[in-house]
Amino acid sequence: MGDASGTPILAVESVTVRFGGLTALRDVSFDVRPGEIVGLIGPNGAGKTTAFNVVCGFVRPTEGRVRFPLIDRDGLRPAQLAAHGVARTLQGVGLFPRLSVLENVMAGGQTAVGGGFWSGFLGLPSAVRSERHLRERAHAMLARLGVDGFAMRLPSAIPYGVAKKVAVARALMCEPRLLLLDEPASGLDEAELDDFAALIAGLRQDMGVLLVEHDMEFVMPLVDRLVVLNFGEVIAHGAPNDVRHHEAVVAAYLGVDE
Amino acid sequence: MNAFLTSRPVSDVLTGVTNGVIYALVALSLVLIWRSARLLNFAQGAMAMIATYVGFVAIAPHANYWVAMVVSVVAGCLIGALTERGLVRWLYGKPELNPVVAMVGFLLVLESVAAAIWSTSSRGLPSSFSPIDWQLGGRPLALSPFAAYEIVTALVVMGFIAGIFRFTKLGLRLRAAALAPEVSRLLGVRVNRMLTIGWILSSGVGAVTAVLVASNYFTGLTPTAMDGVFAFGFIAAAIGGLDSPGGALASGVTLGIVLQFVSDYVNANDVILVALGLLIVSLMVRPNGVFTRDAQRRV
Numbered sequence: 001m002g003d004a005s006g007t008p009i010l011a012v013e014s015v016t017v018r019f020g021g022l023t024a025l026r027d028v029s030f031d032v033r034p035g036e037i038v039g040l041i042g043p044n045g046a047g048k049t050t051a052f053n054v055v056c057g058f059v060r061p062t063e064g065r066v067r068f069p070l071i072d073r074d075g076l077r078p079a080q081l082a083a084h085g086v087a088r089t090l091q092g093v094g095l096f097p098r099l100s101v102l103e104n105v106m107a108g109g110q111t112a113v114g115g116g117f118w119s120g121f122l123g124l125p126s127a128v129r130s131e132r133h134l135r136e137r138a139h140a141m142l143a144r145l146g147v148d149g150f151a152m153r154l155p156s157a158i159p160y161g162v163a164k165k166v167a168v169a170r171a172l173m174c175e176p177r178l179l180l181l182d183e184p185a186s187g188l189d190e191a192e193l194d195d196f197a198a199l200i201a202g203l204r205q206d207m208g209v210l211l212v213e214h215d216m217e218f219v220m221p222l223v224d225r226l227v228v229l230n231f232g233e234v235i236a237h238g239a240p241n242d243v244r245h246h247e248a249v250v251a252a253y254l255g256v257d258e
Numbered sequence: 259m260n261a262f263l264t265s266r267p268v269s270d271v272l273t274g275v276t277n278g279v280i281y282a283l284v285a286l287s288l289v290l291i292w293r294s295a296r297l298l299n300f301a302q303g304a305m306a307m308i309a310t311y312v313g314f315v316a317i318a319p320h321a322n323y324w325v326a327m328v329v330s331v332v333a334g335c336l337i338g339a340l341t342e343r344g345l346v347r348w349l350y351g352k353p354e355l356n357p358v359v360a361m362v363g364f365l366l367v368l369e370s371v372a373a374a375i376w377s378t379s380s381r382g383l384p385s386s387f388s389p390i391d392w393q394l395g396g397r398p399l400a401l402s403p404f405a406a407y408e409i410v411t412a413l414v415v416m417g418f419i420a421g422i423f424r425f426t427k428l429g430l431r432l433r434a435a436a437l438a439p440e441v442s443r444l445l446g447v448r449v450n451r452m453l454t455i456g457w458i459l460s461s462g463v464g465a466v467t468a469v470l471v472a473s474n475y476f477t478g479l480t481p482t483a484m485d486g487v488f489a490f491g492f493i494a495a496a497i498g499g500l501d502s503p504g505g506a507l508a509s510g511v512t513l514g515i516v517l518q519f520v521s522d523y524v525n526a527n528d529v530i531l532v533a534l535g536l537l538i539v540s541l542m543v544r545p546n547g548v549f550t551r552d553a554q555r556r557v
Binding site: 134 | 425445
C-alpha cells in the first residue's frame, strides 16, 4: 500500500465472463497501481486464470471492461501488451524449448526499435548492430537476476528455479510498467521461494505487479493487497491481514487448504 | 590422383552432390514453411516454376541472366506472400487433410495455368555456364562449370538463410514464433507477419532452386520441370526431419549421392523405388526425422 497511489496501471471494472452457460467470472473489479504488488488468490477453479486471461486480452469480457488508465488504453490485444509495457509470465515456465537461455531473454526485447524485416533480410549493418545491442541487454538482465552463468544453456538443461528467473528476465526485457506473474512460486523449494520473493519485492520500485498464486505463505508477506476469488466472484479484497481473518475466505480457501 | 578423381565412385559422389544440393534446397524450402505453419507445401515446386516463368519469360525475356534471376526470386517471394495471405491463411486450424488437399489442388492449378499461358514446350535459360565436364588427364571429371555453379549457389542460399535465422532479430522472432506462437505474441512478436515472412523466405529459396533446375541445358523450363526434383526434395525433407533445416540439407545431399550410386551400379530405373524405400524405412525407424533432436514441442 504505502507508496501506491494515484492512477492505476490496470483497472478491471465489473468484468463478467461466460463460456456458454458457465459463468467463469461474475462482476469482478480490482485494480493495480504502480509500485504495488497485488495478489490474486482463490481455490482451484475460482477463476484466477480466466481473470488473468481477460487482462491479457486472450479472453474477452462478456460484460464490463479492462482498462489501462496510466497508458490510456481500454483493453489490449495480446500482441500489443509488450509494446505498452505489460508483461506476463506463464504457468510453469513457458520458455522456448530450443532457443538458448540468452535467446529466450532476447526474444522478450522485441519491441525495441530497429532490426526490421528488410534490414534483417538484407543483412544490413544496422540489423547486426541492433541484434548485438539486444544481446548485451539480455546479458545484463540475466546478470541482474543472478543467472547469467546459464546464458548459453538450453532451458531443458537448467534447474527449475533458474528457469523461473529466466522467464521473469524475459518478461522484464520490454521494461514493463505492469508485470503479471502466473503462479511464480509453483515448483520452487524453500530457498528458491525466499530468493524469488525478494526478487519480486525489488521490482515494485519500477512497476505494478499482479500475481496469481496458490502458496499462501509465499503470498501473504509479499503483497500489499489481496483479491480473493471463489466461484468466479470476489469474496474478499484488502490487506493480507484483514483478508486472512475474513470468514468467507477462511471457509472457502484457507481453512480447506491446510 | 587424376585417375582417382575421375574414377567411377568419385564421379558418382560428385554427380550425387550436384543433384543433392538441389534436393536440399527443396527440402529447406519445405522445412521453412513446416516449422512455422505446420503445413506441407505440395505446391512448392509449382510456385517456384511460376516464379521462373515470370522472371525469364514474362518480365525479362531478353534481359541478362542474372537480372532475370533476381526478378524471378522477387516474383517468388511475392507469390509466397500472396499464397500465404490469400490461400493458406484460411486453412489454419482446419482439419489436417484440408491443407493437403488445398495445396495439391493449388499445384494442379498452377501447372495448368502455366501450360495455358506459356505452353508445355521446353525453354532453355541463357546461363553462361557450360554443362560439359572438366577434363583431367584426358578423362572427364564428373563436374562441369554448370554443376559447380549449382553447388556454389545452393551453398550461398543456405548460408544466407542460416545467417538470417542465427544472427538477426528477425531470425530470432521467426524461431520464437515457430516454437511457441502464443508466448511470442505475449512478447510482442507479430506471429501472423512471421508466418508471411516464412513463406516469403521459403518461396525465395524455391525460386532460386527452380532457376537452377530450369537452367540445366538438358531439361530447360517446362510447367512440370520441378515435379521430379520436388519428389526427391520432399523425401529428403521427410527423412531429414521437417523440423530440422540442417537435417534437411544433410539428407538432401546424402540422398543425391545414394541415388546416384543406385543409378550407376544397379539400375537408373530403380532410383525412385529406392528413394521411396528409404522414406518408408526412415519413417518406421525415426518418424520425426533422422536428424531431429528428441525434443517435445510444448506451447
